[in-house]
Amino acid sequence: MKIEALMGRLPENHPKLENLTRDYGRIKAGYQGEKSLEYYFSLMNQEKYDFYHGLRLQNSNSDSFFQIDTLIVSDAFVPLVEIKNLSGTVVYDKNTNQFTQNSKPIINPISQVKLQKLQLIDWFQKHKFQPFPVDYLIAMANPSTKIEAPNGNPEQFWKMCYGHDFIDKIQLYEKTHKMQNIPIKERKRLRKLLLKYHTPLEVDVLKKYTISKQDIITGVRCPLCHSIPMMHSYGSWECLFCHHKSKDAHKNAVNDHFFIFGPTITNKEFRELTHIESPQSANRLLTTMNLQHTGSNKGRIYYATWYLPSNNKKE
Numbered sequence: 001m002k003i004e005a006l007m008g009r010l011p012e013n014h015p016k017l018e019n020l021t022r023d024y025g026r027i028k029a030g031y032q033g034e035k036s037l038e039y040y041f042s043l044m045n046q047e048k049y050d051f052y053h054g055l056r057l058q059n060s061n062s063d064s065f066f067q068i069d070t071l072i073v074s075d076a077f078v079p080l081v082e083i084k085n086l087s088g089t090v091v092y093d094k095n096t097n098q099f100t101q102n103s104k105p106i107i108n109p110i111s112q113v114k115l116q117k118l119q120l121i122d123w124f125q126k127h128k129f130q131p132f133p134v135d136y137l138i139a140m141a142n143p144s145t146k147i148e149a150p151n152g153n154p155e156q157f158w159k160m161c162y163g164h165d166f167i168d169k170i171q172l173y174e175k176t177h178k179m180q181n182i183p184i185k186e187r188k189r190l191r192k193l194l195l196k197y198h199t200p201l202e203v204d205v206l207k208k209y210t211i212s213k214q215d216i217i218t219g220v221r222c223p224l225c226h227s228i229p230m231m232h233s234y235g236s237w238e239c240l241f242c243h244h245k246s247k248d249a250h251k252n253a254v255n256d257h258f259f260i261f262g263p264t265i266t267n268k269e270f271r272e273l274t275h276i277e278s279p280q281s282a283n284r285l286l287t288t289m290n291l292q293h294t295g296s297n298k299g300r301i302y303y304a305t306w307y308l309p310s311n312n313k314k315e
Contacts, residue, residue: 002205003027005259009216016209033085033141034069040166041070049074050191056199059119060126065199066119072170073187077133077177079170080120082113085141091148092157109138110156127193133180135173139166205260216260220253220274222246229275232285250274250285255304263307267300 003024010017034053041051050073058065070081088102099108113136121134138160140147149157161169206213219229222239223246230237230249237249257265257273265273270282291302 001027001031002203002259005256006205006209006211006216008221009218009256009260010211011215011217014211014215016211019209029085030083033083036085036141037070037081037083037139037163037166040163043167044170050187052194052198054200055194056201057120057123057194057197058199060122065201066116067201068116068120071120071194073182073190074174075182075184075187076174076180077135078120078182079173080113080116080134080136082109082116082136082138083141084109084138086145087142089146089148091150094149094151110159113138113159129190130182130186132182133177135177137161137166137169137173139163204262213261218273218275220249223249223252232274232276232281248288251289254286254289258304258307263304265302267298270302 001024003020007017007020007024010020052068052071052073054067054069055071056065056067068080069083072079072081086101086106090106091100091103092098093100097108097111099106117134117136121132124132124134136159140160140162143162143164145162147157147160205211217228220232220237221228222230222242222244224244225239225242227239227241230239230246232238232250235247237246238244253273254265254270257269261269265286267279267282267286270286271277271279274282274285276282276285286302289302291305293300293302295301
């Protein structure tokens, strides 16, 4: 995770750590919520349903994007699943159409997923799909979350459920759409286009938080005591504090570089990161990571495993 990597490379008194810690907590809660729902997804018939997690597509009429936590496609209907990992008490006031969490206003998840539904329908139309029966569901990942509606239980609450009720809710949805039929051919074409047009969000974390490159702590981190730096000698890394030795401690440092600076690294950048002076030693260590690369000698560029340009071949 980019924010986690950045936090681990800043001094303890850095002025941006407070903002980073807050955002990291929010993102981690969302990730844990999504992971908790994966168990229930795994219990569903994997041949009957197609699952698309973290789907991000461009709006049909603009350069902006919309993101869906989980999209499920079956032969009967297409539900969007918005996953919320909220703690404490969530209150909905139907008079103001506002949600609060522990008395603090939060984004209305019903309005949020309704907008995603409209955006998805527009996307289907742009790509000339038949009118799919699109529905939505809000899944509360935290079973201890208390949901209240003091001025009446709104009809929209039927669209919300806890994780342990998720499969039952999907089955109820299917009964309301049992007359629908999405042909296998269309599902295959949909899968092909969703994978083609899915565009993961790339965030320049240094730019977002206005952090200078000079603020980043370089060096290889000890996997045992987490101190920086380690020293490379005779084919292994040794911690200067606890004297723990490791053959591949540099791999985590390279991954930190990818998350913070982008999906490429050069021999020179690797040496600056790991405090190694010899280009030959740096080349040997980079080679052990089996990274895709282009170019040769001083012009060689190594790529993160999750960033593989289609025209790049291992040389």
